[in-house]
Amino acid sequence: MRTAIALVTRDLRVRDNPALALACANAERVVPLFVRDPTMPGGAVRWRFLDECLADLRGSLRDRGGDLVIRHGDVVAETLRLAGEVDATLVTVAGDVSSLARRRERRLAEECETHRIELVVTPGVTVVPPGALRPAGGAASYRVFTPYWRAWTAATWRDVAPTPRRLTLPPGLDPGPLPPPGETPGAAASARSAVGGEAAARRTLRAFLPHLSGYAQEHDVLASPGTSRLSPYLRFGCLSPRELAGVAAGSEEFVRQLCWRDFFYQVTAAFPRINRDPLRPGGDVWRADDAAFAAWRDGRTGVPVVDAGMRQLAAEGWMHNRARMITAAFLTKHLGLDWRLGAGVFFDLLLDGDVPNNYGNWQWVAGTGNDTRPYRRFNPIRQAYRFDPDGDYVRRYVPELSVVDGPAVHEPWRLGRDLRYPPPLRGPAPAAWLPD
Missing domain, CATH: 1.25.40.80 (Serine Threonine Protein Phosphatase 5, Tetratricopeptide repeat)
Structure with missing residues (x-):
């Protein structure tokens, strides 16, 4: 009786899951596996969302007679260890494009070949x-x-891949625990934050x-x-x-x-170094200003729509796409700060933060990426009047301005002191803001 491992990475669902469907079509016993790697990049809110996704997927698989096996540690090592335990001859996994995912896939291919296990990489991301x-x-x-x-x-x-109706696990397999509800890092999320899971x-x-x-x-x-x-x-x-x-x-x-x-x-x-290097090298000179960066990060620039966007991000782990463009343009084109600094903040806080879209869009706004008009600028005040004509978005996230009626809320406000910017400096962004 053939056993397959369906390694779950970026496909936490049972519907249209090509890796899971392929495993079910080619083996009598299927072990859906997620390895909770403590080195996974991202902030606490993403861990909370991830664990909600895992709990939901486990419930869906149990409804179909199976389970989601949870292991902790290095993804490749834990997959091969489990393959040895259940005598698996097939591993399926969805292909991905980040540097981390590609290194993992290469290591997995090498280990599967060494242990004479078939590896199939499927689409689906x-x-x-x-x-x-x-x-x-x-x-x-x-x-x-x-x-x-x-x-x-x-x-x-x-x-669209078929949804499996029934799954059979090898007998006696311990599925492993998930963190109890409320003990996940970042569990004390805002009531506005999204709930994880396919349902x-x-x-x-x-x-x-x-x-x-x-x-x-x-x-x-x-x-x-x-x-x-x-x-x-x-x-x-x-x-x-x-x-x-x-x-x-x-x-x-x-x-x-x-x-x-x-x-x-x-x-x-x-271009797997999209999160580190400019796609369009142009000798950009970025300023060094810790105070300006902190004001932007904390939503205290004095430009209401920028501050609203950054506060929405902190509260919800999400930001409206138009606000993302406005806040990113303000950091890079108005403050003159390195796009990698802002992209690092987004990557840590966004529930949807991934390497391709986060860093691709940041480079587009900064003029270092795929934008055919690299010198375009967004006027944040004009953008606010156009896309928040009544000021409701700003008042929702900047309560200090809730007493200001109508679109007048978009006029810059003072925070008690002026930020003073030193002369522009040339240099790389700190390595801490460059997740792999």
Whole structure:
């Protein structure tokens, strides 16, 4: 009787999970495995969300007669140790593109070959696999979005993988514990924070679908419910991007956002140091100003829309996409601070923080990445008047300004002292802000 391990990494779901479906189709006994690696990058709020995702997935698998096996430590070592325990001859895993994921995949391939275990790497993290589309001329990836969008929309998407009805574990296997509720680091999250798991993802999707027809008009309005709030679920794979693209096919603007996500994945596959090095080296000189950086990080710059965005991030582990562009542009183009500093804050605090989208978008805003207009600037006050016309978004997250009526809330406010900036300095960002 053949046994397979379905190694779960960025696909915490049972629906349209190609790695899980492949294991079920090729083995009588299937062991879904998640290895809780303590070196996983990200802040406490992401650990809390992750453990909610794992608990939800475990419940779904138990409903189907199986279980989610939890181990702690190095992913490759624990996978091979479990394979020896259950005599597994097949390991399936979803392919990924970050440097960390690619090193893990190479090590896993080497160890599986040594132990004569078949390893199959499946799609599933994106709609179109990162290496499936190549520009004419042989370049490793598309560097401009519009040609990629044309190729992406013309591509044939894979079929949605079947959801397993029943799973059988090897007898006597200890599934291992999850942290008890409330003991997860960061468990004391804001009531506004998203709840992890596939069930929560699908509830969020159902709540968003009535707004899909108005997405093109509403998704940039800061105080509007017109955004999907699905990005954390895509980041952890609680929701399949391929399935979502099919469900949302009637809204070109929404599907275009999924294409942007795929775009940065294929860029990262070709340029894995996207979180460290500029895609478009231009001799940028970044200022060194700890006080300005701290004011930006803590939402105390005196520019209301910037402060609202950063406070939303701290409170919810999420920020409206328009606010992300405004806050990132303010740090890089107005304060003149290194994009890697801001990207590091986002990466730590965002539930949806991943290497391709976080660092790809930061480089786009900073003018070091894939933007064809690297010198574009966002006027934060003008953006605020346009996308928060009544000031509701700012008043929601900056309570000090709740007494200011109407759009006048967007005018800069004073914090009791002026920030004074020293002359620009040249130098690299601190290594602590460069997660692998």
